[in-house]
Amino acid sequence: MMVAALLAFARASSALARGASAGPSFAGKTALVTGAASGIGLRCAQRLAERGARVVGVVSRESRVQAFREHLEGDHRCVVADLSSVEDVRRCAEEAGDVDLLVNAAGVGAMASFLDVEPELFDKCMAVNCRAPLVLSQCIARNMIRRGEQGAIVHVSSQSSSQAIRDRCAYSLTKAGVDYLTKSMALELGEYGIRTNCVNPTVVLTPLGEAAWADPAKREPMLRSIPLGRFAEVDDVADTVLYLLSDSAAMVNGVCVPVDGGFLAARAHLP
Amino acid sequence: MTTLSKEAPPSRSIPLGRFAEVDDVAGTVLYLLSDPRSKVFFRSGGSISVAFAICSVLPTKVALLARSGLGEACGVGGPPALDAYS
Numbered sequence: 001m002m003v004a005a006l007l008a009f010a011r012a013s014s015a016l017a018r019g020a021s022a023g024p025s026f027a028g029k030t031a032l033v034t035g036a037a038s039g040i041g042l043r044c045a046q047r048l049a050e051r052g053a054r055v056v057g058v059v060s061r062e063s064r065v066q067a068f069r070e071h072l073e074g075d076h077r078c079v080v081a082d083l084s085s086v087e088d089v090r091r092c093a094e095e096a097g098d099v100d101l102l103v104n105a106a107g108v109g110a111m112a113s114f115l116d117v118e119p120e121l122f123d124k125c126m127a128v129n130c131r132a133p134l135v136l137s138q139c140i141a142r143n144m145i146r147r148g149e150q151g152a153i154v155h156v157s158s159q160s161s162s163q164a165i166r167d168r169c170a171y172s173l174t175k176a177g178v179d180y181l182t183k184s185m186a187l188e189l190g191e192y193g194i195r196t197n198c199v200n201p202t203v204v205l206t207p208l209g210e211a212a213w214a215d216p217a218k219r220e221p222m223l224r225s226i227p228l229g230r231f232a233e234v235d236d237v238a239d240t241v242l243y244l245l246s247d248s249a250a251m252v253n254g255v256c257v258p259v260d261g262g263f264l265a266a267r268a269h270l271p
Numbered sequence: 272m273t274t275l276s277k278e279a280p281p282s283r284s285i286p287l288g289r290f291a292e293v294d295d296v297a298g299t300v301l302y303l304l305s306d307p308r309s310k311v312f313f314r315s316g317g318s319i320s321v322a323f324a325i326c327s328v329l330p331t332k333v334a335l336l337a338r339s340g341l342g343e344a345c346g347v348g349g350p351p352a353l354d355a356y357s
Contacts, residue, residue, distance in 0.1 A: 189286070191286060250298070251295035253287055254286070
């Protein structure tokens, strides 16, 4: 009888503990998330809001404000900005005010082989994927330092930052830049208690990802090169972003975390 | 080469300016173990999980791991592009 009671108590305690540790709390924090109208950015914004953060979302067009508002309950702000413009990026930081957490999730694709990359496409891709995170992070970090507050920054990079993939020359080049930006920021902002990390997902099943990998001739070889045998869901990436933003990662700084089902670990065995 | 001692300030080689607490390592180990989705999507057999396993066994060596280049892999405070070796 006593043993049964103890076991029941242990099970109840375990369940309570699981509930309490279901995820980190970001209560009282302000999170700025770019690309917040869809995909990884939107899911990160949702999850941060669910865990108590005040979210400021950055979207690329006025028509996307509604998408942001439909998915986030509560008093969260939305800023419309063209992240290929340095002025707009700086305006985002000003409008966001005091920020504790930054997620640079906005990005543009650029499907072209090395021989076909147009300089204009490269410039656009570089401006949004690499320069915007740099400039926005500069603004946010300066504000944190001025306030004497610590914080965390996560960039969304890609598995292709370190693995050549056909027709991704310009895009991957910008993501390689994001990986270096991560390490450089970690080195120079660490002394202020500002941590910087990035996630490097494989193909993510966003509407854009679905479309880009719809062709079975491309899709199947890529799937075969991922040991877990599937592409990433948006939540796979958001989980990792939230961990890197949380206090559980208080000593994690300057890392590029593959969220790739083992793609990079197994790249020597690509079919 | 800088001599690493208990008294030496770690700020030269670790951007966050401190050694790891056991909880820093435990927090990440628990994260890696916690959710099947998160767990499986880390690099299978990769350096992150292996390095953290080492840290959890030898927590007092965390700073040494960072200085030996494993710091990038296990993320103990900063990237390896540091100048503390000179």
